[in-house]
Amino acid sequence: MRIGQVATKAGVSVRALRYYEEQNLLDSTRNSGGQRQYPDTAVERVRLLQQLYAAGLTSRTIREVLPSIDSGEVTSALLKRLTAERSRIDQQVRELLSVRAKLDDVIATAEKPGPGCTRMND
Incomplete structure (x- = not known):
């Protein structure tokens, strides 16, 4: 190819x-x-x-x-390195989930009509 x-x-x-x-x-x-x-x-x-x-x-x-x-x-040295990489990725996933939850809160607030709140589609 x-x-x-x-x-x-x-x-x-x-x-x-x-x-x-x-x-x-x-x-x-x-x-x-x-x-x-x-x-x-x-x-x-x-x-x-x-x-x-x-x-x-x-x-x-x-x-x-x-x-x-x-x-x-997998060698034992590589296994140790891969385990560390997986832990780093797990932390990154937790941080991304936290950011997503914050965005969900903002979206939910914006979708509720109320005083001082403008709907995002308006």
């Missing part, structure tokens, strides 16, 4: 794919014309990379985790 096809199917930019290659997170080969060729599994790999980045993992951490994701085998 060519770089543009992977980018389109994965919903990322071509630049992002090149970055992933630079970070040794994604592999490609070159055809006789020098164009990048990706395996059919590249789209799912890119989606996984996007999820890991969105969770706040660094390129270095992702690079360390990918072999374990592929093989299912």
